[in-house]
Amino acid sequence: MEICVLGSGSSGNCMYVAGGGTRILIDAGLGIRETTARLAQLNVPLETIQGVLFTHDHADHCLRVDAWRRRHATPFYANEATAASIEQNVQKTDFAWNIFENGSPFLIGQLRVEPFSVPHDAADAVGFVIAEGGVRLGIATDLGMATILIRRKLAECDALILETNHDVEMLQRSERPWAVIQRIRGRQGHLSNEDAAELLASVLSPRLRTVFLAHLSAACNSPVLAERAVRAVLQQANREDIQLVHTSPDTISARIEIPAP
Numbered sequence: 001m002e003i004c005v006l007g008s009g010s011s012g013n014c015m016y017v018a019g020g021g022t023r024i025l026i027d028a029g030l031g032i033r034e035t036t037a038r039l040a041q042l043n044v045p046l047e048t049i050q051g052v053l054f055t056h057d058h059a060d061h062c063l064r065v066d067a068w069r070r071r072h073a074t075p076f077y078a079n080e081a082t083a084a085s086i087e088q089n090v091q092k093t094d095f096a097w098n099i100f101e102n103g104s105p106f107l108i109g110q111l112r113v114e115p116f117s118v119p120h121d122a123a124d125a126v127g128f129v130i131a132e133g134g135v136r137l138g139i140a141t142d143l144g145m146a147t148i149l150i151r152r153k154l155a156e157c158d159a160l161i162l163e164t165n166h167d168v169e170m171l172q173r174s175e176r177p178w179a180v181i182q183r184i185r186g187r188q189g190h191l192s193n194e195d196a197a198e199l200l201a202s203v204l205s206p207r208l209r210t211v212f213l214a215h216l217s218a219a220c221n222s223p224v225l226a227e228r229a230v231r232a233v234l235q236q237a238n239r240e241d242i243q244l245v246h247t248s249p250d251t252i253s254a255r256i257e258i259p260a261p
């Protein structure tokens with residue numbers, strides 16, 4: 001399986017996953033022009049993408065999808081509530097959605113996709129486990145807390161794309177309104193570096209090899225702080241072999257190949 005985070009953060013999210021000849025994107029928060037340009041850096045034409053899967057309906061995950069739809073017939077996948085909310089936001093009602101149900105796995109080409117519920121203040125946010133050829137990738141990027149269901153889904157994965165959204169101290173000291181700080185820290189908000197580290201510690205399995213640190217707040221976090229928090233738990237667990245991959249809103253991440261076992 002091949003994984004590249006094309007962009008991640010509050011200004012736009014899009015992840016590229018390929019396996020067994022099937023290529024998909026998770027979220028479309030960069031807009032079609034920027035997505036096309038970043039895919040070109042991987043030598044992947046947009047026309048070869050077999051589906052865009054939406055985690056939820058926040059603008060940083062579904063920017064201008066009406067413009068996308070006008071130019072390309074890429075199949076869109078979402079659950080009912082997310083699809084309805086995205087259509088409402090762009091005032092469109094004629095997208096041909098592929099509707100999935102949380103908890104019900106489905107296939108896109110060779111990729112097996114399993115959506116699961118995550119607590120986040122959106123219509124009906126999900127994370128995904130994507131599997132192909134014995135390799136499993138877990139994705140959880142906008143969530144206020146790690147439920148038992150989430151821990152169960154992210155265990156036994158070979159790679160994770162995990163939110164390390166904010167440093168709690170930086171968030172508290174930020175000039176954001178109190179209500180916004182409470183929203184971010186709340187059970188339907190975002191995981192702090194420490195929250196993510198704790199979640200990671202609880203899902204460490206011998207097969208886990210790679211962790212992408214995703215959805216960092218530009219104002220209230222830094223790659224150094226996120227990595228420090230995660231490294232601390234990996235050190236404690238004697239798992240310094242796990243590769244940490246940084247992501248950014250502005251540039252694509254390293255392109256990681258996870259070989260089949």
Ligand SMILES: [Zn+2]
Binds near residue numbers: 009013061215
């Ligand atoms: Zn987001």
Ligand SMILES: [Zn+2]
Binds near residue numbers: 058120
């Ligand atoms: Zn969100």
